[in-house]
Structures are given as structure tokens and as C-alpha cells.
Amino acid sequence: MKFGEWIDLQRRIFRNAQPGLLWVIGFLVLQVSCEWGGPPTIMVTAEEFRFSPARIEWVTDQPLRLLIRNQGRERHVFHSQELFGPEAKVLWHQPRVALQEANAVVLEPGQSIELSFTASAGLYPFRCWIKGHTGMEGAILIKDFSSS
Numbered sequence: 078m079k080f081g082e083w084i085d086l087q088r089r090i091f092r093n094a095q096p097g098l099l100w101v102i103g104f105l106v107l108q109v110s111c112e113w114g115g116p117p118t119i120m121v122t123a124e125e126f127r128f129s130p131a132r133i134e135w136v137t138d139q140p141l142r143l144l145i146r147n148q149g150r151e152r153h154v155f156h157s158q159e160l161f162g163p164e165a166k167v168l169w170h171q172p173r174v175a176l177q178e179a180n181a182v183v184l185e186p187g188q189s190i191e192l193s194f195t196a197s198a199g200l201y202p203f204r205c206w207i208k209g210h211t212g213m214e215g216a217i218l219i220k221d222f223s224s225s
């Protein structure tokens with residue numbers, strides 16, 4: 078099957094699908110990708126003046142791996158009270174020196190940090206608090222897989 082045909086098939090299937098079914102399919106895809114080389118990493122880029130993607134959805138029973146990269150020309154901050162707070166548990170991060178005070182990661186141009194964490198269901202907003210960087214914000218929505 079050609080790639081274009083595969084995409085068309087997906088469109089036809091997903092047009093009439095129930096949200097619950099989408100989560101099941103998403104979960105199965107996730108399971109397969111886990112078996113084929115570890116959980117996927119979601120890349121978030123910071124630049125002037127936005128994070129992309131700004132909205133991320135995930136499920137509670139899978140560790141979320143985030144690679145946050147500053148692709149801009151200015152220093153940016155990835156700050157999240159909730160993500161670095163008690164509701165979420167950061168399993169590891171690289172490089173270790175980059176995680177700084179006040180639940181924030183400061184990233185110079187070209188720098189990146191990779192985080193892996195588990196979190197209970199809820200909304201985890203993040204933003205850049207540097208003056209003038211209004212609008213650099215986003216959120217991670219963690220859903221309880223069993224209730225979807």
C-alpha cells in the first residue's frame with residue numbers, strides 16, 4: 078500500500094470513529110512503539126515567541142518524554158509549577174545541570190533538555206516568564222486512560 082493510500086484509509090476510518098476508539102488505537106500504537114524501542118519522545122521547540130506544539134495530550138499510565146529545544150535567538154524559559162510540582166514526578170532529565178530553581182528550565186539558544194515524567198490526570202500549564210515574552214505558553218493535558 079502506498080503512503081498516500083494509507084493516509085486516505087486512516088482518514089476514512091477516523092472520520093466516523095468514536096473518541097474512545099481513537100484512544101484505544103492510540104494506546105495500541107503506543108504499545109507497539111514501546112516494544113520497538115522505548116516510549117516516543119515529544120519534541121517541543123521554543124522560539125520567538127511561542128512554544129510548538131503548545132498543546133500536548135497524553136495518558137496517565139505512560140511516562141511522557143519531552144525534548145524541549147530552544148530554536149530561537151534569545152534565551153527562553155520552560156517554567157511549570159505543576160509539572161515540576163508534586164502532581165507530576167520527573168523520572169530523569171538531561172543534562173542534569175539545566176534544571177533550575179523555581180520549577181523552571183533556562184535554555185540558551187541551541188540548548189535543549191530531555192525530561193521523562195509520570196503525572197496524574199490533569200492540566201499542566203507551562204510558560205516562559207521572561208519579560209516581553211507574552212504568549213509563550215502552553216499546556217499538557219494528561220488524561221486518565223481508563224476513563225476515556
Ligand SMILES: [Cu+2]
Pocket residue numbers: 152153154205206207210213
Ligand atoms: Cu521566552
